[in-house]
Amino acid sequence: MLFNTVQFFLFLAAVLVLFYASPRGFRKYILLVASYVFYGTWNWHFIPLLLTLTVVDYTAGRLIEKSDPRRRKLFLILSLGVNLGFLGFFKYYNFLASNVSLLAGKPSTWLALNVILPLGISFHTFQSMSYIVDVYRGEQEAILDPVDYALFICFFPQLVAGPIVRAREFFKDLLHWQPPTADDISRGIFQMTIGLAKKMAFADQFAKIANLYFGNVAAHPGGAAAWSGVFSFGMQIYFDFAGYTDMAIGMAKLLGFHFPENFRRPYLACSITDFWHRWHMSLSRWLRDYLYIPLGGNRHGRVSTYRNLMLTMLLGGLWHGASWNFVIWGGYHGALLAIERLIGRFRRQPVRWTVASWLFTFALALVGWVFFRAEDLHQSRQVLSQMFGNWHGHTLLTRWHTGLALLALAVAAIEEKFDWFEHLMTWPLAVRAVTLALIFFVIEVFGVTDVAIPFVYFQF
């Protein structure tokens, strides 16, 4: 059940009606059942896996809190082992197997298994692990009610593609639940609509060009075609993921939950460091708190800092998918972060926002997307050689695609400068209604409706 389908909106409407029409004591059960139903519509065979991880981590949390330090560590390792074991098996087994096979001089399918990746496993295992580590560190009390914990893991607005919510953020809302205010509801409706517009009118339109290009790179020779194809993918992945996140945050607000921001106009960044403060912020935060800092962060000298940055980004890249392309994408960003840090040592002031720094950062991000989107390393090389070695060819962007991108840039720039969304929320109801109608109109005219294109991050 994709967020951009009629079925999902009917499902959401039913959940909202049941939720608010029920006595308060029943509401979390309604959310829990709804979340399992939502997950089950994808593939109900994986519900036992979700339940297993829930039981393991719930029990581990309770045991860690009650046990002595030695046993606490044991339970932590066991819990992390189970989470990483499941994630490793489902997500990375075939990747490892194919590499081992190639090293052994065998066909890449020699050790391969027919493994289906359970939807959202990368997100919910990271969420579980953050909970267990927080309990171990004493930053989070173990949850007593298994229903509460199960809901934390499978809450349907963010189950399949985040944002990765910290336990204390979620339980603050769950355990001290308050009905949403008028402002919450208004924001929720707007965020859902904006998210839908990002997905259907922007991401899916740019997806057509990106798919056309990456579907057959050889058929579109030349730098102009390559840059336009990669640009389109850059647009697609941002609007797709940010759109999903906006919808998740919006629908959570309608249910009285508050999720953290996940994107803050990343393509307006003036450096790669700035980019990562704006892109997939919940993952960046997770990687910082549970990987970069435990590795030593920047506390043990320059070389160690660069190494930690590199390792964090390499693993961050691998988190996205089991292929060398994602590893290279992570490594590329790790290297850029390290280089920026190195250059930063010789600068007196932080990087200022200029058109040149913005364009340069955007171009660097686009180059990174080549590895993210390409089928394999061969195709990555093929695209890069066109981008940098062939200045001929024709752009694949139509004029109105360019217009869409400029429209998005204008809206983002106005938001960055004037915070229009916050102002909008204080405007009279009639003005908000007209603004909402304009967003609906954009979906009506530009939204791809003939097929519901799945969200890119669902594959992770």
Place this chain on the structure above:
Amino acid sequence: MQPDSSSAFDSPAAPTGSGLRAFREAALLLILALAALLVLDGLVFRIGPYKKLLEPDSTAGQFELVLRREQEAQREYGDNLVATFGDSRMSYYPREAAKVEPQTGYYLRQAGLAGTNARVWYYMLRDLDPTASRYRAIVLAVNDFDDEDQAYQDADDLRVVHYAAAHLRLSDIPELVLSFPSWTSRWEALRSALLKGYAYQADIQEFLDNPPKRRAYVQLANGGYPHWTWDFVDSTKTLEGLAIDWSTFKVTFPPNATPDQIDTITNFLARRPAPQTGAMAAFRRHWMGKIIDRYRNSRTKVIFIRLPRGAVVRPDNLVKKQSATIRDFARLPNVLLANEHAFEELEHPELFKDGLHMNDKGNTRFSVLLSQEVARLLGPPAPNWQALPDHPRDK
């Protein structure tokens, strides 16, 4: 201390009044936004400028061009006009039909469009003839007076929302939507009928790609369409050599048959019979019935003609047809049925360009026969009739 999780949802809610107010405000926001969307959509696509910018070759653009051309023709042609409707097989030449006007007294004007059916004709007629009195007759061309269901159902043809998007009223929506058999089609129809931007999506995107080019083409089409259609000359290809063994459905294609000819012969002419479900009869009763109802108390007659059925005629015994809606209509006071055999002389391979359509020679002969048959059914023209000395389009 561990908060008691159950107490959160069990604790007293925020004041009920404020919660209700929040939801009331949200509902109002949504209702106002949807109303504003409908207004905006209507302003841009229904009464606004966009209708005049539609791609002339698109379904919606063709509908607008035909509608405009025929509205103008009503002013030019006087009182003895006959409007004809049909799909691409109703391919007579109005200029050839006009040549016999001095003898018949009636002008035939083509208001049909390729790919349309009675549902589209109804919406076209409603705007073309709002008072249901401007024509002496409305001719509806069908393949068969009996109802034969085919694999593809007219009722499920969503093109109506593209053809007639700008002309659908809010009050049309329930009937139009429910006239589609499947829920998927109903949803599509509802969405496009309610919000015309959906129906025009591809057109708008193409327009935005090069607005000056579109404007120039629209201008060209607006000026030239009546002449292009009047002067149109169809293909001279034939199907000579075509034979079909109906016991085995084995087709002997004409020598040098084109892929298009093979496709239309295989999929339309030599198609296997489909199960007879009654869907065609229901569709005809509904939409042709609505057209007949519009002209119930009018001077305008509704005439049904059976088109030349094909280069080779499908035997009657292939299907046991269960009903004949059009023959039933003939009992109604204002409805006339053309002689079923009036065009049988055209059912020859040398008069067809493919499995469905007549060629230039076929169309030319059909034009004259059609005019004569309509005149025979209508009788002498109005007493004040005078032949137009020079046909407006011949100038």
